[in-house]
Amino acid sequence: MKQRILSGIQPSGQLHLGNYFGMMSRMIRYQEENDLFCFIVNYHALTTVQERDRLRRNTIEAACDFLALGLDPSRATFWVQGDVPQVTELTWILSNVTSLGLLERATSYKDKIAKGITPNVGLFSYPILMAADILCFGAHRVPVGKDQKQHLEITRDIALRFNHIFGDTLVVPEPDIDQQTQLVPGIDGQKMSKSYHNTIPIFIDDKELKKRVFSIVTDSTPIEEPKDKNTPLFHIYSLFLTDTERQELARRFDTPGLRYGDVKKELYERIRAFITPYREKREEYLRHEDDVRDILAEGARKAREVAQQYLDRVRTVTGLNY
Ligand code: ADP
Ligand code: TRP
Numbered sequence: 001m002k003q004r005i006l007s008g009i010q011p012s013g014q015l016h017l018g019n020y021f022g023m024m025s026r027m028i029r030y031q032e033e034n035d036l037f038c039f040i041v042n043y044h045a046l047t048t049v050q051e052r053d054r055l056r057r058n059t060i061e062a063a064c065d066f067l068a069l070g071l072d073p074s075r076a077t078f079w080v081q082g083d084v085p086q087v088t089e090l091t092w093i094l095s096n097v098t099s100l101g102l103l104e105r106a107t108s109y110k111d112k113i114a115k116g117i118t119p120n121v122g123l124f125s126y127p128i129l130m131a132a133d134i135l136c137f138g139a140h141r142v143p144v145g146k147d148q149k150q151h152l153e154i155t156r157d158i159a160l161r162f163n164h165i166f167g168d169t170l171v172v173p174e175p176d177i178d179q180q181t182q183l184v185p186g187i188d189g190q191k192m193s194k195s196y197h198n199t200i201p202i203f204i205d206d207k208e209l210k211k212r213v214f215s216i217v218t219d220s221t222p223i224e225e226p227k228d229k230n231t232p233l234f235h236i237y238s239l240f241l242t243d244t245e246r247q248e249l250a251r252r253f254d255t256p257g258l259r260y261g262d263v264k265k266e267l268y269e270r271i272r273a274f275i276t277p278y279r280e281k282r283e284e285y286l287r288h289e290d291d292v293r294d295i296l297a298e299g300a301r302k303a304r305e306v307a308q309q310y311l312d313r314v315r316t317v318t319g320l321n322y
Pocket of ligand 1: 008009010011012018019020021022023143144145146147148181182183184185186191192193194195
C-alpha cells in the first residue's frame with residue numbers, strides 16, 4: 001500500500017525559500033510514489049491574519065505558487081483547509097483528550113506571545129487543529145521543517161491518548177524532517193519566516209530579489225582571511241548546489257581573498273536561473289484564477305470524503321453516534 005503523506009502551509013504571506021526547501025519541494029517530489037495530501041491552512045492563518053482581502057489573496061496565491069512549482073492535482077489531493085469542515089469537528093473532539101499543559105508548553109505559542117502578539121484562544125489551540133488536520137486523513141508521514149517538530153509530537157501525544165481511551169482508532173504519524181533543509185536561515189540569520197520580515201520570497205521580481213540577496217548579513221572578516229561557513233550566506237547558497245559544488249564553495253570560503261559581494265552576485269544569478277521557468281507558469285495560473293478555484297474545489301471534494309470516513313470512526317468509538 002502507498003504511504004499517505006500529508007502537509008499544509010499557512011497563507012499568511014508570500015511563500016519563501018524556507019517553505020520551498022523545508023516542505024514544498026519535498027512534497028512535490030513525494031507525489032511521484034505516494035498518496036499525497038497537500039493543503040493550504042486558512043483556518044490556521046486566521047489566528048494571525050484578520051483582513052479579508054489579504055487572507056483571500058494569500059490563499060489563491062499560495063495555491064498558484066504550489067501548482068506552478070509542480071504540484072500535480074491529478075496525482076495529489078490539493079485543497080484549502082476551510083473547505084473541509086470535518087476537521088473542525090474533529091478538533092473539538094480531540095480537545096477533550098488534550099491536556100492544558102501540553103498546549104502551554106508549545107514553544108511556537110510562547111514565541112508568538114514573546115513577540116508581543118496578544119493571544120486569542122485560536123492561537124492557543126492551534127496545535128489541536130493541526131493534529132485534527134493530520135489525524136482526520138490517517139496520514140503516515142508529515143514532511144515539515146524543524147519548527148514544526150514539537151507540533152508533530154503534540155499530534156502524536158493526542159493520537160496515543162485518544163487510542164488509549166477509546167481503543168486503537170487513529171493512525172499515529174511520523175514527522176519527516178530533512179537534515180539539510182530543516183532550518184533555512186533568513187537574510188538576518190534567524191529562521192526564515194513570513195512573520196519575521198526576513199524572507200527571500202520564491203516569487204519576487206529581479207530587482208527585489210537582488211535587494212534581498214544583497215541584504216544577507218555577513219561579518220566583517222577582512223578579505224585576506226578565511227570566511228566562516230556557518231553563516232546564512234553559505235547555508236542559503238548551499239541549497240542550490242550539488243554536493244561537489246558545495247565542496248567547491250566551502251573551499252572558496254576557506255581560502256583567503258573571497259569577497260562576499262561576489263558570492264552574493266553569483267547567488268542572485270543562481271536563484272534567478274532557478275525560478276525563471278516557474279514564473280511564467282505562475283502568471284498563467286494567476287490569469288486563470290477560476291480554474292485554480294475549480295482544482296481546489298475538486299480537491300476539497302475528495303478530501304471531505306476521506307475525512308468523513310475517519311470522523312465517522314471517531315464518532316462511533318466515542319459514542320457520538322448513538
Ligand atoms: P512561516 O514560518 O514562514 O509562516 P509556515 O509556518 O507556513 O511558514 O511553514 C510552512 C512549512 O514550511 C512548514 O513545514 C515549516 O516547517 C516549513 N518552514 C517554514 N520556514 C522554514 C525554514 N526557515 N526552514 C525550513 N522549513 C521551514
Ligand atoms: N502549523 C504548520 C505550519 O505553520 C501548518 C500546518 C497546519 C500543518 N496543519 C498542518 C503542517 C498539518 C503539517 C500537517 O507550518
